[in-house]
Amino acid sequence: MTDRFETAAQILKDHQYDSAKLIPILQKVQDAFNYLPEDIMRFIANELEISPAKVFGVATFFAHFAITPKGKHILRVCNGTACHVKGSAVVINAVREKLKLKEGQDTTEDGMFTLECVSCLGACGLAPVMVVDEVVHGQITPQQAVELIDNVIKAEAEHGN
Amino acid sequence: MATENIEKIANDYNAAYKNITKRVVICGGTGCIAGGSLKVYEAFQEEMKKRNIGFSLQITKGCHENYLSLSGCRGFCAQGPLVSVGDIFYTKVKPEDVAEIVEKTLLKGEVIDRLLYHNPVNNQKAKTVDEIPFYSKQKRILLHDCGRINPEDINEYIAHGGYAQAKRAYLEMTDEEVCKEMIASGLRGRGGGGFPTGKKWEFTRIEKGPKKYVICNADEGDPGAFMDRSVMEGNPNAVLEGMMIAARAIGADEGYIYVRMEYPLAIKRIRTAIAQAEKIGLLGENIFGSGKNFKINVMEGAGAFVCGEETALIASVEGKRGMPKVKPPFPSQSGLFGKPTVINNVETLATVAKVLEMGAEEFRKIGTLGSPGTKTFAVTGHIANTGLVEVPMGTTLRQVINDVAGGTTDVDGSVHPEHFKAAQIGGPSGGCLTTEHLDVPLDFDSLKSVGAMIGSGGLVVMNQKTCMVNVARFFLEFTKRESCGKCVPCREGTEQMLAMLTDIVEGRATLKTLENLEDLAKAVQKASLCALGKTAPNPVLSTLKHFKDEYIAHVVEKRCPAGVCKALAHYEIDPAKCKGCGMCKRACPVQAISGAVGKPHQIDSKKCIKCGSCKSTCKFGAVKVGA
Numbered sequence: 005m006t007d008r009f010e011t012a013a014q015i016l017k018d019h020q021y022d023s024a025k026l027i028p029i030l031q032k033v034q035d036a037f038n039y040l041p042e043d044i045m046r047f048i049a050n051e052l053e054i055s056p057a058k059v060f061g062v063a064t065f066f067a068h069f070a071i072t073p074k075g076k077h078i079l080r081v082c083n084g085t086a087c088h089v090k091g092s093a094v095v096i097n098a099v100r101e102k103l104k105l106k107e108g109q110d111t112t113e114d115g116m117f118t119l120e121c122v123s124c125l126g127a128c129g130l131a132p133v134m135v136v137d138e139v140v141h142g143q144i145t146p147q148q149a150v151e152l153i154d155n156v157i158k159a160e161a162e163h164g165n
Numbered sequence: 166m167a168t169e170n171i172e173k174i175a176n177d178y179n180a181a182y183k184n185i186t187k188r189v190v191i192c193g194g195t196g197c198i199a200g201g202s203l204k205v206y207e208a209f210q211e212e213m214k215k216r217n218i219g220f221s222l223q224i225t226k227g228c229h230e231n232y233l234s235l236s237g238c239r240g241f242c243a244q245g246p247l248v249s250v251g252d253i254f255y256t257k258v259k260p261e262d263v264a265e266i267v268e269k270t271l272l273k274g275e276v277i278d279r280l281l282y283h284n285p286v287n288n289q290k291a292k293t294v295d296e297i298p299f300y301s302k303q304k305r306i307l308l309h310d311c312g313r314i315n316p317e318d319i320n321e322y323i324a325h326g327g328y329a330q331a332k333r334a335y336l337e338m339t340d341e342e343v344c345k346e347m348i349a350s351g352l353r354g355r356g357g358g359g360f361p362t363g364k365k366w367e368f369t370r371i372e373k374g375p376k377k378y379v380i381c382n383a384d385e386g387d388p389g390a391f392m393d394r395s396v397m398e399g400n401p402n403a404v405l406e407g408m409m410i411a412a413r414a415i416g417a418d419e420g421y422i423y424v425r426m427e428y429p430l431a432i433k434r435i436r437t438a439i440a441q442a443e444k445i446g447l448l449g450e451n452i453f454g455s456g457k458n459f460k461i462n463v464m465e466g467a468g469a470f471v472c473g474e475e476t477a478l479i480a481s482v483e484g485k486r487g488m489p490k491v492k493p494p495f496p497s498q499s500g501l502f503g504k505p506t507v508i509n510n511v512e513t514l515a516t517v518a519k520v521l522e523m524g525a526e527e528f529r530k531i532g533t534l535g536s537p538g539t540k541t542f543a544v545t546g547h548i549a550n551t552g553l554v555e556v557p558m559g560t561t562l563r564q565v566i567n568d569v570a571g572g573t574t575d576v577d578g579s580v581h582p583e584h585f586k587a588a589q590i591g592g593p594s595g596g597c598l599t600t601e602h603l604d605v606p607l608d609f610d611s612l613k614s615v616g617a618m619i620g621s622g623g624l625v626v627m628n629q630k631t632c633m634v635n636v637a638r639f640f641l642e643f644t645k646r647e648s649c650g651k652c653v654p655c656r657e658g659t660e661q662m663l664a665m666l667t668d669i670v671e672g673r674a675t676l677k678t679l680e681n682l683e684d685l686a687k688a689v690q691k692a693s694l695c696a697l698g699k700t701a702p703n704p705v706l707s708t709l710k711h712f713k714d715e716y717i718a719h720v721v722e723k724r725c726p727a728g729v730c731k732a733l734a735h736y737e738i739d740p741a742k743c744k745g746c747g748m749c750k751r752a753c754p755v756q757a758i759s760g761a762v763g764k765p766h767q768i769d770s771k772k773c774i775k776c777g778s779c780k781s782t783c784k785f786g787a788v789k790v791g792a
Contacts, residue, residue, distance in 0.1 A: 024502075026484035027467050031426075058485075065486040065649070067468030068426055085389030085589065085625045086545035088639050094777060101754075123470070123643060124388040125427060127199040128545040129242030129552060140199035145781065 011036050012044050016051050023052040026062055030069060039070040075111045075118035077156055080135040081149075084124030092132040096121060098146035099134075102153050116160070117153070167454040168446035171323050171332060178224060178324035185221075186230045187271055192247040192312060194238025194398050195391075195430055201259065202235075202246035208263035209233055216267065224320065231271070237399020237434070238391075239312030240553030241299055244282060247312075252293045255280035285549065285580055286571070299550045302569045304531070306539050307516055308555045311399030316434050319441040322402040328447060330521040331409040335455040343414040344370055347517070349525035351537040355392075356382055356473070356510030357591065357620045358696075359536070359609040362517075365507055368497040369415040372505035377417040379408050380501065380508040382478060383424040383431070386470040387592030388643065390623030392541040393511035395553050397424070397431035400515065401438035405448070405461065407514030410521065412459045415507050420459065423478055425466040436463055470593075470647035474695045475500075475508045477649065488651045489695035510621070512541060532558030536608035540622060544570045546588075547628040549580050559606040562588060562598055566626055573628050584628045587711070591620020593640040594700030596707030597633070616707055618700070632729035633712040634719055637704045638666040644701040655698025658689035662705060671732040674720045683709055728790040731775045735791040738779075740765035742787035749779035749788060 015032045019025040029048060034040055040063050049056040063069045079099060083092050099119055103112050111118045127133045130142025136152050144152075191197075191206045210233065213220050221228035239247050244256035250270045258266070258280060269275040281290040282297050291297045305311075314321045322328070334343050347363030354360045369377065381404060385393040397404060408420050424432050439461050442448045450458045464482055471477045472487040479501050481487035500506025516538060520528050529537045536558040542565060545551050549571030556565060566573065572582040587597040590607075596617035598605065605611055612619050627636065645659040665682045668674040686702035686709075693699045709716060718724045725733040738749070738758075743765040750758040750766060757773045760766030768779070768788075780788040 022484075024482075024484040027481060028464065031465060031467065061486050062484070065469060066466075069467060083388070085387075085592065085623065085639070086551070088388075089546045089625060089627055089631060089636070097776070122427065123386070124390070126195045126391040126394050127242070128389060128391060128543065129196045129245065130199055131545070131551075133199070142199060146776075146778070147781075 008037075008041075008044065009047055012047055013051070016048065021052060023054050026052070026054075026059065027066070030059075030063060034069060039073045042071070072111070073115065075115050077117050077137055078120060078135075079117055079153070080120045080122050080125070082123075082125045082127070082131070082133040082135075083121045084128065084131075086124075086128035087132040090131040094146050095132055095134060095144055095149050099149050099153065102150045117156075167451050168332075171328050171445075171447075174320055174445065175324045175326075177226070178320045181224050181226050181228055182324070184228055184230055185224070185232045187251055188232045188234065189271065190234055190236045190249045190313070192237075192239045192245060193235030193316075193430075194242070194245075194312075194395060195428075196238065196242030197245035197247055198430070200245040200257075202248075204260045205246050205248060205258050205263060206233070206235060208260040209267070212263050212267045218267070218271075223318065234315040235317070236312045236314065237316045238395035238553060239399075240308065240395065240555075241297075241550065242553070243549075243551040248280075249294070254282065254291070254294050254297070256282045299552065299554075299569055299571065302564070303555050304539055304557050305555045306519055306531070307396065307403075307512065307541060308399070308553065310403070311395060314400065316399055316401055317437050319402055319438060319445070319447075322400070326522070327402055327518070328406055328409075330518040331406045331413070331447070332453050333521065334410045334413045335453045335457060338413075340370055340414050340416060343410060343521075346521060346525050347414070350520045350528045351525075351535075352513065352516060352520055352528070353536060353609060354510060355512035355516070355540065355621070357594065357618065359619065362509060362513055365497060365509070366411060366414045368495070369505045369507045372498060374416050374505075376419075376502075376504045377415055378501045378504055378506040379411045379415065379417045379420040380475075380478065380482070380506060381408055381420065381422040381514055382473065382475065382508050382510045383422055383428075383435075384466045384473045384478060385425060385428075385511070385621060386473045386647075387594075387621050387623045389543060389545050389589075389625045390592055390621050391543045392553060392622045394428050394431050395543075396511050396515050396541075397428070398434050401431075401434045402442070403515040403518060404435070404511055405438055405442055407509070407517035408461060409447070409452070409459055410517050411507055411509060411514065413457070415505070417507070418458045418460070420461045421464050421482055421501070422461060423464045423466055423472070423482060426468060432463065432465060439463065469649070470643070471649045471695070471697050474697055477695065478508065479506065486649070488649045489697075491694065512622070533606065533608045533611075535610045540607065540619065542607075542622045542624045544624045544626065546626040547574045547576075547584075547631070548572070548626040549574050549578075556607075558608040559611075561604050561606055563603040565607065565624070566603075570626070573626055575628060576630060581628070584630075585626065586629045586631055587627050587633060587636075589625040589627070589636065589640075589704070590623070591618045591703075592623040593643045594618065594696065594703055595620045595623070596703045597636075597711060599711045601711075616703075616710065618703075630727055630729070632670075632725055632727040633708045633715050634666065634669055634725075635727075635729050637708040638663065638670055640704040641666055641701070644697065648697065648701070652692075652694035652698060654689050654692035655694065655701060658685060658693070658698070659701050661685060662689070662702065666705070669716065669719050670725070670730040672719070672723045676717075676720055678720060679709070679716055734775050735770060736768050736773055736775060736777075736779065737789045737791050738766050738768055739787045739789055742785050744785055744787075746784075748782045748784065752778040752782040754778060 219229035220231040344367040476490040573585040745763040
């Protein structure tokens, strides 16, 4: 396994150590690490000769960046206008209940699932929409959402990894 | 390297295309892909290989007679996946249908009845696109090639006359002439503001160089809007050509396309188009031998609605938090990295080449005097034909909703135009239009006069089962989350407005709350720094204006007339309809339902969490949501 900092250094090199490219740099870091680890962000700040506060500031400003690790499986429920008027809130509640997520919590205790509520995936014709690990499921009901989660749990139990 | 001869590219393409006798186009837009169109595309390839039918996936010299291509979004998303074989247009195609399509339609030219679009209004089947009101009632100028051409083949765009206007702008026109033509056309920015594009260009042109930038704003953040995504997916080269012409007009040599990361397919198609354009020298150095250079960078947004605001977008491209700045200075004076910058939205840029092609005078004949041209709308919600629609500016709401989009629907999907309640136009920054506005022409000025805005073109249709207070709260929840926090009126105002709306939908509010809400909304509108804050109160103010009675029902009677607001809802079983089957009892997650088999059941309102499971399970419609 390559050193974590080497990975970050390569990303910085690919972006010519240009602090104007901070957002693309953080996007690549997130691709590599699945989230933005604090030590890596400090390293980036140091290398770009900007303050860590600036890096954290950008990392916490944009919805796409996560500063805590995400779950193994990502559930994205669209809460765009079209999905909202077609009942996405009920689906979101059913998923939260199924995963026993507390207020403000998006990732399950066991790190298996992360629920993301996104504004418009652009598949309004299929509203309401839920995406399970990149697979889009349209016109979903709360029951179907729970079934989809059960399927993932079942597959996990069978394959173990 | 100078640009390759585009006339030759067009001629070669057209010569090779003469081989093609049958073209199968499978919609490869986000909506259809979500419905499984890529599997249909694969199934076609497998089926044709199995039957030893030669086919090409690319137009090249000596290609096969059957051409299989993906297209961008055709706009008719609710009917996807869409497939056309020659002129014959099929809807809701599944991989299982492919063998039959190849056998009957491709080989024998027969039509498969069940795959045709069924018009629910006159009960007829439509064989071609032109027979479908959704298409025939539109005026597709910008979207003309979307869904027809292969968006990943620049040669087809060129063969359809693409980049000819860019060439003209670089070789035959001066920068001033380009700006003049745009001003004369009256084209106004399609991103929401409606500022005249030509003037924006002229202001930037007269600024001192040498370094200037063109930015394409593709951070389409309005929930329920997907016009820009469809254009980028369906005809990315039109956007690039528009940017080239803008660069020529203002004297820029570098451009950025800022696309939101939620649009992976649009990003991919834009990158493909840029790579192909660079390869033939349309982008790069010495374009068309003019001595001028232009390159385009793609930047993926990291998820912030406020970055649709131009100064916030610029901050984000510079690697900073995406926060807006006070204007002036305007980007035309001091934009990206402090240089003069033009920022236009995708739809605006994609219209530019069409304007030059038609000429300002012809362009002005479309639309209204104050708002020439066409506008695309993403029509969603309780509507028969969810999808992307392009109509001349000034078309009425009634025409768009009823004639093009097929009318308002009930929750079960049946069409009932009379159940129309409201349409939210312009997303979270817009306002709602009600039955009294059905005949208002959709253009910049008419909408402004009724307190709404065209916005970027999101049009969410809502039926009578929609609670307008809940809708206002939904938008506020969105703007509160997306407020960048720089200025107090927006940061605190959206928070407090949301708190008040939450009180209203949860039954804790009084008439005084409504007064406070209106006062605060007006203050936020006036005092916020950027358009996000200035327009955030619009959904509140327009619903307060048009649906005051609903607000009053919530606060005085503690009742939600539409039966949507959970805290105010009350579930009941109609003993006359209940058969005592026990389905609801089993579905109830909190065991709130009791009753003996065969006897009417009851719901214990103290235990009930109002999840609605009983209502969706009941086959006899016995569960009623009261207020």
